[in-house]
Amino acid sequence: MSTIQVVLPDGSSKELPEGSTALDLAQAIGPRLAKSATGARINGEVLSLQTPLKNGDEVAILTFDSKDGQYVFHHSAAHVMADAILRVRPDTKLAIGPPIEDGFYYDVEAEPPITEEDLPAIEAEMARIVKEDIPFVRREVPKEEALAHFREKGDQYKVELIEDLDDGTITYFQHGDFTDLCRGPHLPSTGKIKAFKLLSVAGAYWRGDERNPMLQRIYGTAFPSKKQLDEYLALRAEAEKRDHRKLGRQLDLFSFQSVGPGFPFFHPKGMVVMNALLDYWHEEHRKRGYGQVRTPIILDRALWEQSGHWDHYKENMYFTQIDERDFAIKPMNCPGGMLIYRSDRRSYRDLPLRLAELGTVHRHEKSGVLHGLMRVRMFTQDDAHIFMTPEQIQDEVIGVIDFVDAVYSLFGFEYAVELSTRPEKAIGTEEMWQNATDALRNALDVKGIDYRINEGDGAFYGPKIDFHIRDSLKRSWQCATIQLDFAMPEKFDLEYTGSDGQFHRPVVIHRVIYGAIERFLGILIEHFAGAFPVWLAPVQAVVIPVAPAFEDYARRVESRLFEAGIRVETDLGPDTMKYKIRNAQTQQVPYMLVVGERERENEAVSVRHRRLGDLGALPLDAFLDRLTAEIDTKALDPASNTAEQVGASS
RNA sequence: GCUGGAUUAGCUCAGCUGGUAGAGCACGUCACUCGUAAUGACGGGGUCCGGGGUUCGAGUCCCCGAUCCAGCUCCA
Numbered sequence: 001m002s003t004i005q006v007v008l009p010d011g012s013s014k015e016l017p018e019g020s021t022a023l024d025l026a027q028a029i030g031p032r033l034a035k036s037a038t039g040a041r042i043n044g045e046v047l048s049l050q051t052p053l054k055n056g057d058e059v060a061i062l063t064f065d066s067k068d069g070q071y072v073f074h075h076s077a078a079h080v081m082a083d084a085i086l087r088v089r090p091d092t093k094l095a096i097g098p099p100i101e102d103g104f105y106y107d108v109e110a111e112p113p114i115t116e117e118d119l120p121a122i123e124a125e126m127a128r129i130v131k132e133d134i135p136f137v138r139r140e141v142p143k144e145e146a147l148a149h150f151r152e153k154g155d156q157y158k159v160e161l162i163e164d165l166d167d168g169t170i171t172y173f174q175h176g177d178f179t180d181l182c183r184g185p186h187l188p189s190t191g192k193i194k195a196f197k198l199l200s201v202a203g204a205y206w207r208g209d210e211r212n213p214m215l216q217r218i219y220g221t222a223f224p225s226k227k228q229l230d231e232y233l234a235l236r237a238e239a240e241k242r243d244h245r246k247l248g249r250q251l252d253l254f255s256f257q258s259v260g261p262g263f264p265f266f267h268p269k270g271m272v273v274m275n276a277l278l279d280y281w282h283e284e285h286r287k288r289g290y291g292q293v294r295t296p297i298i299l300d301r302a303l304w305e306q307s308g309h310w311d312h313y314k315e316n317m318y319f320t321q322i323d324e325r326d327f328a329i330k331p332m333n334c335p336g337g338m339l340i341y342r343s344d345r346r347s348y349r350d351l352p353l354r355l356a357e358l359g360t361v362h363r364h365e366k367s368g369v370l371h372g373l374m375r376v377r378m379f380t381q382d383d384a385h386i387f388m389t390p391e392q393i394q395d396e397v398i399g400v401i402d403f404v405d406a407v408y409s410l411f412g413f414e415y416a417v418e419l420s421t422r423p424e425k426a427i428g429t430e431e432m433w434q435n436a437t438d439a440l441r442n443a444l445d446v447k448g449i450d451y452r453i454n455e456g457d458g459a460f461y462g463p464k465i466d467f468h469i470r471d472s473l474k475r476s477w478q479c480a481t482i483q484l485d486f487a488m489p490e491k492f493d494l495e496y497t498g499s500d501g502q503f504h505r506p507v508v509i510h511r512v513i514y515g516a517i518e519r520f521l522g523i524l525i526e527h528f529a530g531a532f533p534v535w536l537a538p539v540q541a542v543v544i545p546v547a548p549a550f551e552d553y554a555r556r557v558e559s560r561l562f563e564a565g566i567r568v569e570t571d572l573g574p575d576t577m578k579y580k581i582r583n584a585q586t587q588q589v590p591y592m593l594v595v596g597e598r599e600r601e602n603e604a605v606s607v608r609h610r611r612l613g614d615l616g617a618l619p620l621d622a623f624l625d626r627l628t629a630e631i632d633t634k635a636l637d638p639a640s641n642t643a644e645q646v647g648a649s650s
Numbered sequence: 651g652c653u654g655g656a657u658u659a660g661c662u663c664a665g666c667u668g669g670u671a672g673a674g675c676a677c678g679u680c681a682c683u684c685g686u687a688a689u690g691a692c693g694g695g696g697u698c699c700g701g702g703g704u705u706c707g708a709g710u711c712c713c714c715g716a717u718c719c720a721g722c723u724c725c726a
Contacts (some may be wrong), residue, residue, distance in 0.1 A: 115654075202721030203653030210723045214653050217721065245719095249661075258699080258717045316725090361726090366651050367717095369724065381726065466726095478726060516726040547683050574682080575689090582687040596685060606686080614686055 004055040016053065023049035023188060026061045036063045036224065038192070039072035039185050046072065048138065048185035064224045074099030076136060076187040077196055077222035082106050083178035084125035085218070089114065094180065095157040095206060095215050102232070103221030107204050109157070114216050119198040122218075126196060133191030134175040138184055146170040146181065157206065195229035196222035244525035245372040251530050251538070251587060253521075254373065262370045262377030264518055269538035272567065273524070274517055276536045278358070280410075280634070281382055281514070288403060290354040290384060295336025297360060301326035306491055307335040308427045312460040316363045333359030334461075334485075334510055337385035338492040341506075346496040351506065352388035352396055358517075359383045373522035374477060380517045386509040387494070393507055397443035397465075397482060400511050404467055404480045407513050410634055411524065411533075416476065417449055418466045420457035427461055428487035436484040436507075437463040459510075461487040469523055477523055479515035484508075528637075531588040531610060534627070535634045541627065542584045543570040543605075546577045546596035553600040557593060557620060564624055566631075585610055590637070591627065611637060 002018045006025060016025060022040035026033045026049065040047055041060040046068045053059060062069035078097040081104070085092050089110050097106030108114065114122075141149075143162060150158040158181050162170060173182040175190055187193070197220060204217035223229040240246075248254045253270035256263075266274065285292065298320065304310045309317065309331065318329040330336065337355055346353065360380045369375050386396050408415055419440055422433045440463055444451050451465070458464050467480035485508040488494075495503040514520040524532065534540050541561060545554040554570045561568040571580040577594065584592045592608040598617065599605055605623050607615040618626070629635075 113654080200720065201654070204722045205652075208723070210652065214722075216653080219721085256718085261717065363725080366724065368651060368653095368722085370718090375725075379726065481726075512726070514726090519726060544686085546685050549683075576682095576684055578684085578686070579688055580686095585687050592686075594686060598685085608686055 004053060004057075006053050007056070007058045009058075009060045020053055021049060022047070022051050022053060022059060022061065025053060025059055029061065033061055033063070037061045038063055038069040038187055041068060046185060048072070048136070049188050050138070051185075064228075071099045072185055072187060073193070073224070074104040074222060075182075075184075076190070077193050077220065078104035078106050079136070079173065079175065079178065079180055079182070079186065080126050080129050080190050080193060080196075081122065081198070081218065081220055082108075082180060083129055083175065084122045085110075085114070086178065087125050088118065088121050093155055093157060096161070097180075103199070103219060105204075105217050105219045107157075107206070107215040107217050109213070109215050114201060114218060116201055119201070119218075123196070123198055126193075129176070130190050130193050130196075132176070133189050135189045136184075136186035137174045138186075139172040139174060139179075140169050141172060143168050143170050146172070150181070192224065193222050194224055195226040196220060197229060197233065242526045242529045243372075244374070244522040247525050247530040248373070248522075251525075253525070253538070256372075261367065262365060262375075264373055264376055264378070270521070272538040273532060273536050274521060277514065277517065277520070277524075278382075280535075281358075284403070284407070285356050285384075288354070288399070290356040293337065293340055293355045293357050295333060295340065295357060295359065296330075297362075298322075298327045298329055299335065301328055303335050303339075304328045307338070307488065308460060308491060309335070312425050312427070316365070318362050318364060329362045330359070331361050331363045333357050333361065333381060333383045334385060334488055334508075335492075337383075338488055338494065338508075341385075341387050341494055342492060346387070346494075346506070348389055348496055348498050348504075351496060352386050352392050354384060354386045356382070356384040373518040373525075376516075376518050379519065381512050382514045382517060384509075384511050386511070387489075387496075387506045388509070389496070389498075389504070390507055393439045393484065393509075394443050394446065396509055397440060397484070398447060400482050400509065400513075401443060401447055401449070401465070404482075404513055408467070408469070408480075411527065412636055413469050413523075413527070415470070415479075416468045417444070417451040418454045418457075418468065419444065419451050420454040420459075420464045420466060422463065423456045423458050423460060425460050426458070428490070432486040433463065436486055440465050440482070440484055459483050459485075461485045462510075477515075477519060479520060479523070480513050481511065481515065483510040485510055529588075531590075531637060533634060533636050534590045535631045537588070537590050538567065539569055539587065539589050540567045540631070541569075541591040541593055542580070542589050543568065543593045543595060544577055544580045544584070545570075545572070546594060548572075548574075550596050550600060554595050557595055557605055560620060561624065561627075564628065566624075566627060581608065593623070 003015050005013050007013050026037040039062045092108050092110040095107035199219045203214045206212035254266045317331050362378050462485040464483035468476040469479050498504045543554045543558050558570040593605040604617045606617045
């Protein structure tokens with residue numbers, strides 16, 4: 001019998017009998033690998049384990065530990081779910097059912113619609129299918145045959161999908177009686193899907209277009225073992241506890257009222273955090289050569305017509321009339337910034353001119369997209385407009401990139417970068433867009449930053465670099481953005497006098513660092529699970545007398561810290577010390593200072609840290625030094641559960 | 651905006667098939683005077699989201715609206 005040689009990921013090669021499959025290879029490497037294998041990457045392509053290998057193939061066996069391996073696993077689970085749905089509800093029409101990051105979904109149309117109550121029955125059916133351990137089989141059929149098949153079944157969604165495929169041959173994957181249009185690959189058999197759970201049902205438009213009919217999307221997740229599933233579910237429960245909407249109430253930071261949907265109310269403690277963020281912001285801007293401006297909220301309609309917002313952003317804007325004159329409430333700060341630039345003659349010697357603005361904007365967001373502080377209708381952008389000569393673009397863009405990195409590193413945030421290009425609705429010439437996009441790309445390349453291209457997602461006046469922070473629920477939020485703009489200077493006829501004595505057109509960068517303060521605060525709450533670093537904590541220390549007899553000393557400690565600028569409170573009153581500690585812990589106060597007879601005698605405090613617990617007694621002065629240093633350096637909590645993320649930014 | 655779900659005390663929630671509301675926490679009073687995550691007793695507190703309708707009777711059923719939640723679409 002002749003043999004073939006295949007190359008493994010580590011560069012070594014393996015000899016196998018001719019006609020061997022990837023599964024045979026896995027078996028040859030080791031039975032445990034064969035057991036946990038989900039698929040194979042053959043010459044860079046993810047394929048099923050049943051794929052026959054050829055001489056010289058480069059083969060990697062995929063398991064659930066890799067993204068591609070998970071993809072195969074989840075994709076197969078989606079098929080099992082679809083099969084189960086059809087068994088429970090035979091009239092259901094299937095649309096699409098792909099794997100996603102933490103599981104899979106299937107979009108279906110059923111009458112009556114499938115609801116959460118149907119899930120247990122579907123899960124039970126899935127369990128049966130898994131237990132039957134049915135092999136997945138790949139088949140190829142001519143396009144015409146596939147069309148005829150799905151037309152006959154009345155599966156109009158599958159028919160549409162097939163019609164859009166250019167290939168004359170269509171791939172099916174089948175297990176038992178269930179056949180689905182699918183490129184694959186899939187697991188060898190259904191029996192590998194040991195642990196799964198259906199999580200939710202929600203509406204989703206066919207092909208993601210809101211003009212199309214709404215289907216039901218059933219979400220599920222699956223793992224090779226029960227243990228992994230349980231861990232995943234526990235993680236989800238933990239993430240829920242960090243939800244900023246929940247913590248916002250518990251920590252009394254902000255609230256929403258039904259009279260103002262999407263309009264947040266900030267409470268005193270929320271304002272302490274926000275003001276600490278803004279103090280830092282002011283200082284950083286001062287150091288980096290920014291001036292600060294403030295422009296009006298309401299401005300004449302004519303301005304918005306000139307800026308292009310009237311034509312390109314109207315559906316998101318609010319309007320009002322004053323003395324029968326039309327005004328708009330600003331959705332962006334840029335036109336105001338342009339007017340300030342234009343308020344004086346500018347020389348190349350004035351450039352770059354960096355004008356920062358904490359600009360409060362209002363945008364009419366669709367009611368269904370509002371989400372706590374993350375998506376609101378009124379928010380304050382930490383905006384800035386940098387007016388510069390074309391030669392200064394790269395340095396200025398790099399300056400902002402460095403600024404963003406400095407700020408995000410301070411919080412230990414991970415972030416991803418995207419470059420967004422010209423959208424359909426856009427102003428300015430093709431050439432302007434080309435230049436602007438190239439300039440941003442250059443800056444990113446010079447910095448050696450990895451980024452993803454986001455075609456057509458730029459602002460209507462220019463391309464942008466976006467920074468997305470991942471929150472604790474693994475959602476990604478756009479925060480910082482750097483937008484390069486050749487168009488607005490044109491529209492507002494901005495100019496500067498060059499060294500040649502001629503007038504030239506400046507270029508503008510629009511940028512934010514936090515993005516929206518509201519959203520950034522929301523992300524911070526979730527990131528720290530409410531346990532803000534000391535420099536941000538609404539209350540930095542609570543003094544707790546062990547008994548009323550020590551209240552005088554407690555007050556002395558309090559005033560000593562207060563004089564030093566510490567946000568300190570004393571918990572007086574009849575409750576027990578334990579109870580007061582519990583309260584402070586619940587409120588995530590970084591330091592609890594327990595004082596009684598021993599402390600009073602020694603002018604000391606017994607320090608309890610919210611994470612490290614009882615640290616023992618310290619002289620009051622020593623504690624104050626330590627606390628002040630922690631605040632000044634903006635240190636992260638030593639035992640914070642986010643500490644390991646420090647410096648892990650992309 | 652769309653689809654589905656939810657809305658009961660300040661908060662978290664219970665309230666079966668219709669018979670006019672309950673718990674824990676929080677709050678108040680009193681007692682306790684306490685050494686590192688809940689001392690005890692008593693007490694006050696509710697337009698059951700709003701508006702219509704069905705019914706002898708609606709927190710509960712139906713319709714309209716508001717807000718919130720999940721997802722879709724869209725964004726800082």
